[in-house]
Every structure is written in C-alpha cells, then in structure tokens.
Amino acid sequence: MGSDKLLFIEDLHKYYGKHHVLKGVNLAVNEGESVVIIGPSGSGKSTLLRCINLLVKPDKGRIVFDNEEITTGKIDVRRVREKIGFVFQHFNLFLHLTAIENVMLGLIKVKNYPREKARRIAEEALLSVGITEELWNKYPAQLSGGQQQRVAIARAIAMEPKLLLFDEPTSALDPELIGEVLKVMEKLANEGRTMIVVTHEIGFALKAADRVVFFDDGKIIEEGSPEEVILNPKTERARRFLFSIRELYRLE
Amino acid sequence: MGFSEEIVYLVSTYGVSLFNAMLLTLEITSIGFTLGVLLGLPISLGRVYGPLPLKALLAAYIELIRGTPMIVQLFFIYYALPLVGIKLDAFTASIIAIGLNSAAYQAEYFRMAFGAVPREQWEAALSIGLSKWNTITNVIIPQGVRIAIPALTNELIYLLKYSSIAYFVTVPETVYVSKVIGAKTLLHIQIYTITAVFYIVVAVVLTKSAKKLEERVSIPGLVVKGRI
Amino acid sequence: MNSIEQLLTALIIIVRYGLSNSILVSTLAFFLGLILGLIFVFIEVLGGRFASWTANLLVVILRGIPPVLLLFTIFYGLPSIGISLNNVVSAIIGLGLISGAYQSQILRSSIQAVAARQMEAALSIGLSKWSAYKSVIFPQALRLSLPGLVNEYTIILKDSSLAYAIGVVEAFTQAVHIAQARFEYFTPLLAVALLYLAICFSLSQVVNHIYLKLRVLGYGQ
Numbered sequence: 001m002g003s004d005k006l007l008f009i010e011d012l013h014k015y016y017g018k019h020h021v022l023k024g025v026n027l028a029v030n031e032g033e034s035v036v037i038i039g040p041s042g043s044g045k046s047t048l049l050r051c052i053n054l055l056v057k058p059d060k061g062r063i064v065f066d067n068e069e070i071t072t073g074k075i076d077v078r079r080v081r082e083k084i085g086f087v088f089q090h091f092n093l094f095l096h097l098t099a100i101e102n103v104m105l106g107l108i109k110v111k112n113y114p115r116e117k118a119r120r121i122a123e124e125a126l127l128s129v130g131i132t133e134e135l136w137n138k139y140p141a142q143l144s145g146g147q148q149q150r151v152a153i154a155r156a157i158a159m160e161p162k163l164l165l166f167d168e169p170t171s172a173l174d175p176e177l178i179g180e181v182l183k184v185m186e187k188l189a190n191e192g193r194t195m196i197v198v199t200h201e202i203g204f205a206l207k208a209a210d211r212v213v214f215f216d217d218g219k220i221i222e223e224g225s226p227e228e229v230i231l232n233p234k235t236e237r238a239r240r241f242l243f244s245i246r247e248l249y250r251l252e
Numbered sequence: 253m254g255f256s257e258e259i260v261y262l263v264s265t266y267g268v269s270l271f272n273a274m275l276l277t278l279e280i281t282s283i284g285f286t287l288g289v290l291l292g293l294p295i296s297l298g299r300v301y302g303p304l305p306l307k308a309l310l311a312a313y314i315e316l317i318r319g320t321p322m323i324v325q326l327f328f329i330y331y332a333l334p335l336v337g338i339k340l341d342a343f344t345a346s347i348i349a350i351g352l353n354s355a356a357y358q359a360e361y362f363r364m365a366f367g368a369v370p371r372e373q374w375e376a377a378l379s380i381g382l383s384k385w386n387t388i389t390n391v392i393i394p395q396g397v398r399i400a401i402p403a404l405t406n407e408l409i410y411l412l413k414y415s416s417i418a419y420f421v422t423v424p425e426t427v428y429v430s431k432v433i434g435a436k437t438l439l440h441i442q443i444y445t446i447t448a449v450f451y452i453v454v455a456v457v458l459t460k461s462a463k464k465l466e467e468r469v470s471i472p473g474l475v476v477k478g479r480i
Numbered sequence: 481m482n483s484i485e486q487l488l489t490a491l492i493i494i495v496r497y498g499l500s501n502s503i504l505v506s507t508l509a510f511f512l513g514l515i516l517g518l519i520f521v522f523i524e525v526l527g528g529r530f531a532s533w534t535a536n537l538l539v540v541i542l543r544g545i546p547p548v549l550l551l552f553t554i555f556y557g558l559p560s561i562g563i564s565l566n567n568v569v570s571a572i573i574g575l576g577l578i579s580g581a582y583q584s585q586i587l588r589s590s591i592q593a594v595a596a597r598q599m600e601a602a603l604s605i606g607l608s609k610w611s612a613y614k615s616v617i618f619p620q621a622l623r624l625s626l627p628g629l630v631n632e633y634t635i636i637l638k639d640s641s642l643a644y645a646i647g648v649v650e651a652f653t654q655a656v657h658i659a660q661a662r663f664e665y666f667t668p669l670l671a672v673a674l675l676y677l678a679i680c681f682s683l684s685q686v687v688n689h690i691y692l693k694l695r696v697l698g699y700g701q
Contacts, residue, residue, distance in 0.1 A: 053379055055375060055378060055379065078381045078382075078383055079381070081378060081379055081380065081381040082380070082381035084379075085379075085380075086375075086376075086379035086380075088372065088375065088376065088379075090372060092372040092373065092375060092376035093376070094373065094376065094377070094391055095370075095373070095395060095471055096391075096394045096395045096398070096471050105380070105382075105390060105391075106380035106381060106382065109382060109386050109390060110380060110381040110382060110386075138472075139471055139472045141471065141472065142472055152376075155380065156379075156380070159380055159381070315677075315681065316677065318680070318684075319676060319677040319680035319681050319684075320638070320673045320676045320677055320680070321638040321639070321641040321642075321652065321676060322638075323641050323642065323644070323652065324641065324652060324655075324669060324672060324673050324676065327656070327665065327669055328665075328666075328669050328673070331659070331665035331669070332665045332666040332669055335665075335666055409543075409544070413544070413545065413546040413547070414546065415546075416546035416548050416549065417548075417642075419548060419645070420644070420645070427546055427548055427549055427552075430549070430552075431552060431556075434552070434556060434557075435556075438560070440552070440553065440556040440557035440560060441553060441557040441558075441560060441561070444549055444552060444553045444557055447549060448541065448544075448545045448549060448553075451544055451545050451546060451549070452540065452541060452544040452545065455543075455544040456540075456544075
C-alpha cells in the first residue's frame with residue numbers, strides 16, 4: 001500500500017520573470033495520505049499547488065499523477081483537472097449560482113450527468129460537509145465564509161477527485177468560523193482521501209496529517225511525521241518558523 | 253391663440269402623423285439596439301478571447317466607428333454602398349447604421365463588464381475541469397451581462413435620441429415630421445415642445461424599467477463594485 | 481482624375497472650407513458647456529432645494545432630447561419670440577447647452593470621488609467647507625475630470641456634424657456639398673471620415689496618456 005504513489009513531483013522549477021519561485025521541489029504522495037505543507041508566506045506553496053492541477057505551467061521538472069506524466073504539454077488538461085479537486089483561500093464560488101447549483105455545474109457540464117443525478121450527488125456532497133437543505137438555494141453572498149468554504153469543498157468532492165488540494169482554506173475566515181471547516185477537512189482525511197493541505201493551522205496538522213512538509217523559499221526544507229516536524233524540528237529554519245507559530249498557539 | 257391652445261391645436265390636427273412618427277422612432281431605436289446587442293456580444297468575446305488577428309481586426313472596427321460621427325456612417329451606408337451594388341431604402345439603411353454603430357459601443361461595455369468579473373471565477377471554473385468555452389458561457393457571461401446593464405441602459409437612451417439621424421435620409425420619424433409641421437404652421441416652439449416631451453417621457457420610462465430589471469436579475473446579496 | 485486624386489482634393493476642400501467651422505463650433509460649444517457644467521455643479525452643491533431641482537430638471541431635458549431637435553428649436557423657434565440667431569451661433573449654443581448637462585455629471589462625479597477621500601482630512605486640519613472645496617477638492621477634481629472632458633470634446637466634435645441640419649458649413653456639410661457636386665458620395669465621405677478619425681484617435685491617445693499620468697499621481701480607479 002505504501003508504494004501506491006498517486007502523485008510524484010520531480011525537480012519542479014517555476015520562474016515569474018526573474019523571480020525563481022519554485023527551486024527544485026521533490027515530493028511524493030501516496031494514495032490515502034494527507035500531507036500538510038507549512039511555511040512562511042511567499043515561499044511558493046500556492047504556486048506549487050497550482051502547478052499540480054496545471055493552473056500554472058511549471059518551467060522545469062515533471063509531475064506524474066495517477067500514473068500519467070502531466071507535464072508533457074500534450075495531455076488533455078481538462079481531464080486531469082477533473083480528477084483533482086481544488087479548494088481556494090477565497091472560496092471562489094460561482095457568484096451567480098446558488099449553493100447547490102455551484103456543486104451541480106461541474107457534474108452537468110463536465111461529467112455530463114443528467115440533471116436529476118447531478119442533483120442527488122450534489123445534495124449528498126452538501127450534506128456531508130454539513131450544509132443542510134435550507135441553505136441549498138442561497139447564493140454565495142448570502143452565506144457566511146465558513147458556509148461558503150464548505151460549499152466549495154462540496155463542489156470539489158462531488159467531482160469524485162482522486163486528489164484534493166487545499167490552498168490555505170481557512171486563512172480568509174473569521175476565527176469563529178475556522179473550526180467548522182477544519183472539522184470537515186479532518187473528516188475527509190480520516191475517510192482516507194488523498195489530500196495536500198497548505199495551511200497555518202498546526203493544530204489541524206497534528207491531528208489529521210499523515211505527513212508534514214516544511215516549505216520555505218521555493219524548496220522543501222524538512223519532511224516527516226507531524227510530531228517530528230512540528231514538535232521536534234531538526235533544521236534551524238523550521239525551528240525558527242515553528243517557534244513563533246507555537247508561541248502564538250500557546251497564547252490562545 | 254395662447255400657448256396651450258396652440259399645443260392642443262397641433263395635437264388634434266397632426267396627432268395621427270405624429271403618433272406614427274413616434275412609433276417609427278421607437279421601432280428604429282429598438283431594432284437598432286437589438287442589432288447592437290446581437291453583434292456587440294460576439295464582438296466583445298472575440299476581442300477578449302479571440303486569436304490575435306481577430307482581436308486586431310475587431311479593435312480596428314471599433315476605433316473606426318467610435319472615431320467618426322454616426323451621420324457619416326449612415327451616409328456611407330445609404331449613399332455610398334449603392335456603388336458596390338447594395339442599395340438600401342432609407343429605413344433599412346438607418347437601422348443598419350445605428351445597429352453597427354451601437355454594436356461597437358456595446359462591445360466595449362461588454363468587454364469592460366467581463367473584465368469586472370473577478371479573475372478567481374476563472375480559476376474556480378477551470379479547477380473543476382470546465383472548458384474555456386463552458387467557463388465563458390456558464391460563468392463569465394451570466395455575471396458580466398448583469399454588470400453591463402447600466403451601461404446598456406445609457407446606450408438605449410442614446411439610441412433613442414440618435415434615431416433622429418434618420419431625419420437626414422428623409423425617414424418620417426419624429427424629428428422629421430416635427431420639422432415639417434413646424435414649417436407648415438410656423439408654430440416651431442410649440443411642436444418642438446411636444447416632441448421634446450415625447451423623448452423625455454420615453455427616456456424616463458426606459459430608465460425606470462431598466463432599474464427594475466437590474467433589481468430583478470441582480471444576484472441576491474451581492475453588491476457590484478466598479479460600475480462602468 | 482483617378483480616385484486618389486479625388487480623395488486628396490476632397491480632403492483639401494473639406495479642410496480648407498469646412499474644418500475651421502467644425503473646430504470653431506466644437507471648441508466654443510465645449511467652453512460654453514464647461515461654464516454651464518460648473519454652474520450646474522455649483523447650484524447642486526451650494527444652491528437651495530428649488531434651484532437644485534430646477535437645475536436637475538434642465539439636465540434631464542438636455543440629456544433626453546435629440547441634439548437636432550434643440551438646434552431646430554433655437555434656430556427656427558426662437559425668432560418667433562424675438563431672438564434671431566444665425567446658424568453658427570445656434571449650433572454653438574445648442575451643442576453647448578447639451579454639453580453643459582454632460583459636463584456637469586463629469587465634474588460632479590470627480591468632485592464626489594475626491595471629496596470622499598479628502599474632505600475629512602481637509603476639515604480636520606481646520607479648513608472651512610468652502611476653503612476645503614477651493615484649495616483641496618476642486619484642484620484635484622479638475623485634474624481627475626480631464627480624461628472625461630477631453631472625451632466630451634471628442635463627442636462634441638462628432639456631433640458638430642449635425643449642424644448640417646441648420647446649414648452650418650462645417651466639415652461634414654462640406655463633404656456632402658462635394659458629393660452632390662460630383663454625384664459621387666464615396667470619396668468625399670471617406671475623406672471626411674479619415675479626417676474625423678485622425679482627430680478623434682489623437683484625442684483618445686491624449687486621454688489614455690492623461691489616465692496614465694493620473695494613475696501615477698495616485699488617482700487609480
């Protein structure tokens with residue numbers, strides 16, 4: 001089971017103009033694993049995630065996903081994206097559609113399911129993230145941040161992806177709403193979903209991650225179990241970063 | 253006769269021709285506007301999402317239309333096109349001139365509206381695997397069109413006024429007929445007052461209806477920033 | 481004569497005998513509109529309820545009627561109450577009145593945009609409301625209005641072609657006269673179109689330049 005590598009990133013580089021954002025990233029993720037990536041802002045974590053679902057084109061290196069090399073430039077990008085779910089920091093729900101229509105859009109237009117089937121799947125997905133029926137016909141602007149993000153998660157999982165990517169899913173939320181989203185994410189991790197989560201929530205990392213990666217300045221600095229990396233960081237940089245984060249949490 | 257008696261006289265004597273002329277004005281305006289939408293929307297899509305040669309061509313078209321007076325465009329279509337064999341009657345020429353003109357302006361309004369749709373909507377759509385075309389039709393256009401409503405309302409009112417260029421090719425619309433009546437009765441100010449009232453009332457009605465429409469199709473809870 | 485020659489001769493005639501009137505009418509109408517626009521704005525800001533309401537009504541009327549109609553009213557209608565104006569003056573006044581209505585909107589929105597950010601600051605250093613307007617708001621609002629005003633001039637220039645309706649010999653009228661004399665519309669129309677295009681395009685480049693400069697100064701929109 002351990003050698004079921006769903007995702008394999010090799011020597012990934014990305015430049016924005018002269019700015020070298022990703023400096024040779026190597027990462028392997030097994031099926032069923034939840035990997036949490038922590039690190040300072042601007043280190044390139046978001047860019048890394050966006051390379052995986054090809055929203056951003058890497059300049060060098062390769063990515064193998066589901067036994068297929070997706071960085072060759074000859075593949076059907078849409079098909080790859082169907083299999084990867086992405087949850088954004090700012091939710092990015094379709095503003096002109098209701099919650100349930102948001103979840104149904106991909107099912108109807110991408111998977112070509114008939115309306116009734118799409119509706120059923122959407123309802124299930126919404127219920128599984130705790131969005132109950134009275135919210136289904138609300139528009140994003142009428143929902144709280146936590147509700148919007150959970151709808152966004154439902155939208156992603158309704159597509160039955162093989163991999164879930166979370167880009168700082170709780171960073172744009174008011175503190176009291178963070179918990180409900182983290183709970184959903186913990187549930188997904190416990191269900192055995194393959195997920196990569198970029199976050200500052202080290203409490204979540206300790207509870208739900210199989211592996212933690214410390215990312216800084218475009219590279220992976222340290223990697224290991226949550227206890228190893230967060231509680232006993234080996235590198236100087238990791239230690240400095242985690243010290244200030246842990247300070248913050250101890251004060252809460 | 254006093255002013256009000258003169259007005260009554262004009263309305264009772266020429267009421268029918270005035271009414272028909274006003275109907276014609278409304279016809280020209282609505283058909284011209286509709287043409288503008290039907291052409292303007294595809295043009296704006298081509299401008300934003302098309303290949304480079306198409307973008308350049310459309311940009312040139314828009315610059316051409318916006319850089320010349322509408323009356324020049326009308327005269328071109330009515331008087332110069334017959335040279336290449338296209339002979340149109342005055343009414344059709346007017347509608348086409350107004351439609352082509354409006355399309356150029358509407359294309360710009362649509363383009364700005366699509367630009368006002370947050371970029372993140374694209375990312376979200378692509379990340380669930382929607383194709384470019386599906387994203388445009390299912391995510392960008394529905395939001396963009398709502399944003400464009402105020403600008404389109406202004407355009408409609410503008411066309412209402414400028415439907416009067418049909419006067420220059422002797423289409424018997426409101427301004428033309430008013431002038432004829434004025435010349436006949438020498439009651440210029442009186443007749444022009446009547447037609448002015450017509451234009452203003454229609455403009456106000458259109459504005460109020462557009463506001464209502466905007467409210468009805470607005471996305472609940474969402475306050476649109478950046479008005480055009 | 482081949483077509484290029486015809487095009488050039490048409491162009492020369494239009495420029496020599498028509499363009500000056502186009503520019504004359506447009507420029508005078510623009511400044512009339514600027515003065516009126518400022519008056520409208522003053523009334524709205526400082527005037528009483530009745531004055532504001534009247535000014536607003538005037539703006540609605542001027543923005544709601546076809547320009548040609550106003551030209552007819554001034555040129556054909558006013559003589560019956562004793563005011564006889566020649567066609568050039570009528571055109572200037574007509575276009576100027578309409579432009580005043582639009583310029584008042586441009587100026588007002590710039591003033592509001594600046595005041596939203598600067599009024600509090602001005603008042604809290606002790607300036608009176610009037611001083612605040614005079615020293616802080618108006619200077620900035622005028623700068624902010626520049627792109628809109630230049631754009632408005634372009635619009636007036638194009639509308640000046642409508643003065644053909646009352647016989648003013650401006651560029652477009654000149655083109656039509658040439659067309660009627662030669663029994664051929666394409667060449668003179670092309671000539672005058674190119675002329676308008678050249679002027680309007682240059683003006684739109686000026687507008688873009690001003691926009692960029694404003695951005696640099698911090699008036700990003």
